[in-house]
Amino acid sequence: MSHLHAWLVAVDWIPWLLGPPLAHATLAFLLGPRLARLLALPVLVLGLVAASGLALRVLELGPQVHALGGWGAPLGIELYADGLAALMLWMTAAIGLAVGCYSLAFFSADDRRGTYFWPLAAFLIGAMNALYLSADLFNLYVTLELMGLAAVGLVALSSGAAALAAALRYLLAALLGSLLYLLGVALVYGNQGSLALAGLSLEANLLSSLIIALMTLGLAIKTALFPLHFWLPPAHGGAPAPVSALLSALVIKASFYLLLRLWFELFLPAINLPAAQFLGLLGAGAILWGSWLALQQRELKMLVAYSTVAQVGYLFLLFPLASFAPGAEAAWNGGVYHALSHGFAKAAMFLVAGAMLFAAGHGEIRRLGGLGQQLPLGMFTFALASVSLMGLPPSGGFIAKWLLLEAALASGQWWWILVMMVGGLLSAAYLFRVLRQAFLPTPADTRFRRPPAMLVGSAFLLSLVALGLGLWANGTLALLRVGAPFTEMTP
Amino acid sequence: MTGGLFYAITGVLLFCLGLYGFIQHAHLLRRILAFNIMGSGCFLVLVGLAQRGGQVDPVPHALVLTGIVVAVSATAFALILMRQLYVESGHCTLPGEDEES
Amino acid sequence: MNARLLRLLPWAPLPALLFAILGPAGASLEIPWLLLGMQFGLDDTGRSFLFFSALLWLFAGWQARDLLAQDPRQTSFGLFFLATLGGNLLLILAADLAGFYFGYALMTFAAYGLVVHKGSPEAWQAGRVYLVMALLGEALLLLAFLQLAALADSLRIADVQAALARAPGREGIMALLAAGFGIKAGALTLHLWLPLAHPVAPVPASAVLSGVLIKAGLLGWLRFLPLGMVASDWGWVLAIAGLIAVFYGVVVGLVQTVSKVILAYSSISQMGLMTLAVGLGLAVPDAWPLLLPAVILYALHHALTKGALFLGLALVGPGRRSVLAGMALLSLSLAGAPLLSGALAKYQLKVAVPSGSAQDWILPMLALGSLATTLLMARLLWLLARAKSPRWTAPPARAFLTWWLLVLLALTSTWWWPRHTPMALGLEHLGSAAWPVLGGSLLAWWAARRFVWRWPAIPAGDLLWPLLRAIDRLRQAARWPLPPLDGPQRRLHWPRWPEGGTLSIGSSRAQGLLLLFGLVLLLAMLWSR
């Protein structure tokens, strides 16, 4: 055990997080789906090992720096991993592995969609890993763009005009967001003459405000913050289930991660209370409006997609809460924790929704009665994921909610408490629309197919992780503290 | 006003022009073009602002090159999707957005 | 199994009876793990109550065995009978608050089963009234008990009583106790359930209800009120209420047409006397040492006599004149005719009345009460003599035998009961005991000839009906959210009141009656001086 531990800590895992997925993507593209399927599991497992190793390493040795090819900044690409990055990487690897297992069963070997799924997914994972590891603004732009393109490609996997339209809408939004971000980058470079995140700091002036506005806006579009969420439901709801899981759980988190990084490393000196409150307000709007729309949905996957819109709102509550002490650290932790637990829970939920669709042959919530008997583990998985999304104990979502509430109380911003309470109840309201189907009798006209065990199994594992995040918060938070902007406040 | 700043301001203007087009138009081709104009504006800003010190800064050049590659691939991807959409639905606009101008 | 239960029924109180007779003085038992730490004890008061209670239960059980042999619900009856008995004995023997309350509650609730045994609408109605009032009583007692326990910091009844005497806020608790036990004892205005419940039960049950169960209220007073310890004005309230009840019971009883109802009203009247004694004891503590034996003696006398009267009702039938004679003897005893047990009880009461101004008006009232009782009993006998039950099957002979045994015991009970002040059977006492009975008999004879058909009919339960009507009006007016407890039956048997012939004051007969009554009143006052 200790050998394994020592070995995990000793290896520099950063290249292993980038190389294999990208190689897998290329090979899969060149050699076709069969080989891609064959390679998928080893690569994904390797990814998880690497991410775990990196997390351990960061936890023990502190933030890691890796100069790619031996070239340092500014010309070379320098990679950097602190606790936050390690956590996001680990989440990506874990969800990636689960989605990979799921997809092996979901896309049969001769499925046309599989041909493109494997390279695009591997590419997406590689791009995300790169994004989490990047330490300068322009690299971040490139990875953001790569990730976006791969994601759009995945959305376009589904055939039909609707899927294409969704993909295009998504693409346009992603491009717009990227360009707004890029303009910000250009302004930063013009102002500061450097792009390395480590050394940068904005002063409070008009230009800074412009930069903050541009970059935040761009990233908010990519994160689908209310009211810029228009592209998300069709894209996430319409894509094949494993794609939805990747997009909803991971992709929006990447842009959020970036925003987090910028806001608390680059922007912090220049921001003011109204701006932070404004972001929080948008988050609150997302929670309420997204939940409300989720309540109106008839299709299962659309409901889950709108739930993502709502859950993104919690992420943005972090900004008003964490920008100003007291309670900043709790808010920061809570926000990140919410990103993590939402990732696992939402991935599980989308995957299991796919299994349900497979079993029932349709996605109409009202006619899903009887699923409880046909797909008990599936329903249970959905329930576990729901627990986390509702922020009920013992789950990661609960820890996140706890920390955010703690921050809100500590800083006296009670209005966010109300928002979170109402949001939690609304999420319960729409999620139980699905859960109650478990107790209804099977409709007469429904015939169930038995989905492959892997579909439900992988989703179940993810939901267990979402639950486990609530029980293992201590270690997770310790990792998160490494290199966090609030370390001075930790005891 | 130095040349650099001039370029930068032009870049900003281009960006705004592109943004206007991107939002205003419904036809996908126009929007893709608008996106390219925005991208060009960005690059101009990047290169222009970097010239403040008088001497040539190599970093933005590298960045812009990379950026162009990204933009080109994105454009290509967008065009393919648009074409496919036209094949499937017979429209070059997203559903719910009609061509007005 | 059913028949066996009934056969064994009479023997259940036997151990209690033996214990009452043979039990060592001051016997006590403590079972700390039972309830809140149960304690039992046998003091003089308890022994008396235990004796007459067990005795009457014994006879009632005997009669039940014979009378209910054909009853399809005899098992139910037997169980409730036993439960009531158990509660009754427990409350007598209990020396702690919780044990007493347990017995009291058990008796109260189990007796409901006896009251509604017949299952007729009247029985249900009577049962409901009984239960509601009993519950009110229990509630008042709970209030009092809790305060007592808090005051005394002990559950021993003796401690509690002493604590109450010392407590600064004792008046309120005393009021609660007086009212709470008063309901059971049938004290005036709290008696409403009694004339309904006692008559509807099967005869053996009526006997114990009227003979023993109402004595539980009396025992409660004796046990808890700080009698002889501290003077309280509540005493006068009790005394006056008792005195009024003596006559009220008779007046309303006289206009009844059902013999069991008459007996029930007689119980109210008789309990009035005991209430009077308790009230006096509360008002004049010094008099209590004399009053206590009087009360006990009277309770003994009344329990057995009233029990025998009730039990006799089941034996009165065509060709059973001897039973009627027994009933007459019992009635005489109840009225206080010389030489019978009632006379001694009454005498005891008389001598115990504290000297002073109270004597002046209480003693004549006692005499007048005897007269009134005589009237009431005459009415009863008159009714019994005229009654014709079409379907009457004679009980087995042994029922008559046991009844006569009870009559014998009842008529002589106070003579051989050891704890009373010796009384000479002097002629002067004989006279003072005899005249009210004689006067009452004459009056009754005269009235029976004259007023037979013109009595106003006050329904059994008298004040209950206007009260219920008022509550109903109130409910309708206030749109009370509560529906009636039990739907349609609420409407059953609401007698109009008053019903039947009215007694017109203007008529010569009424004037004559009033005149006569006034004359007798005057006489009584003069004589007893």
Add this chain to the structure above:
Amino acid sequence: MSGGAWLPLLVLASSLFAGLIIFALPEASQRLRSSLNLAAALAKLGLVAMMLWGVYLGQQYEARYTLMPGIDFVLRADALAMLLVTLSAVLWLFTTVYAIGYLEGSPHRSRFFGFFSLCVTATMGLALAGNLFTFFMFYELLTLSTYPLVVHRGTGQALRAGKLYLGYTLTGGAVLLVGIIWLHGLAGNVEFVHGGALSNLDPALHGELVLIFILLIAGLGVKAALVPLHGWLPVAMVAPAPVSALLHAVAVVKAGAFGIVRVVYEVYGIEFAADLNLLLPLAVVASITIVYGSLRALSQNDLKKRLAYSTVSQVSYIVLGTSLFGPVGTIGGLVHLAHQGIMKITLFFCAGNLAETLHIHRVSEMNGVGRRMPWTMTAFTIAAFGMIGVPPMAGFISKWYLGLGALNSGMDWVLLVLVASTLLNAAYFLPVLHAAWFKPQQGPWPEEKPRGQFETSAWLLLPPLITAALTIAVGLFAALAISPLEWARIITLREYVR
């Protein structure tokens, strides 16, 4: 002295794993499921007995796990915890037996028994919780694990009831959470300590502490069904009878009441709560609930609904006792925690028997049922008298101590509430008893075929009989060392004498 951490964990695990395994069992393997269920219940009972003995001897069982910095997950078996733990363990056994009989032949039993076990696990957990955080975790787990039980039948009515139940309890949970976090912010990790831990906080914070108290009580009050937060309870009675029994007797309402006890005694401390003038309002709310619940129960024709309103009323006795300053009132409140459970579970068992055997759901249909099902109705009668507070049943003991406690704490008016409630209890229970025992039956019973040699199946009959016997026993032998009363006394001693 420390008795180790494994015992509380095992107590939780015994039902948790049983539940999880049962989920996985196929619907058809009935025998296996039943035996597993019973074995788990018995095992738990054994473990609890061991723990009870240990706690009695003064041992400490504590399992602690740091969940987040500054926040521990703590399971601790103290005397107060053991009250609810023992109650749940005992009643779980009976309810399991009952449920096996009740659900014989009905669908979805694996699901039912699985959630049933989870529900008990949650109850155990919140009883053993050593701080507010842990308590909250199990509190919400309880909400989630009872929802499937409430909607078990899958009818429209059941689903509506489930919705209402969730609406109430999740809102309550959210409010509670805010209170807990706020308190956490002020006072750090609030462990349950005898006498509370807040009294040495800065007096400037007292205003906030009052607000927090209101939040906590409001959050807990939903499950404890304090008026006006009680709306879910009468509706949730659509659940199958064993569930109602469990919800009303041990699990949900007790969770709320128990939480209030913990908050008052071991978070704030009764003296501190009295200093902040929090007890009187709490007592007033409890009193209003007691009277209101009884009044509403009066007009219910549906038997289970009548019982449900009765629960609303009775559970507030616990709260009332909690809000009475002084050891006697505390004893009254605590002992009622156990007593109410035993009595109410009996009543619901009996109501379930009537429904299951004769399809009787309404009071108006109960005429003469006493002769058809004498044993069931005997149990019902005993429990009903217990509820009224007739000695020597369990309810009398509670009422007695509550009354004395009220007098000791100077709140004499509480006596009137107690008496009013006694009368109202009688008013809504006695007509039922009267109808069952004394009224003639109307028409033939719907199903006259006998089920076995008993009036109904033995699985259904035994549990209420045993709990009815317990109702008498805990009252009659209240002074015995093993009675709930004595246990409440031990708790109170440890609570007041520090």
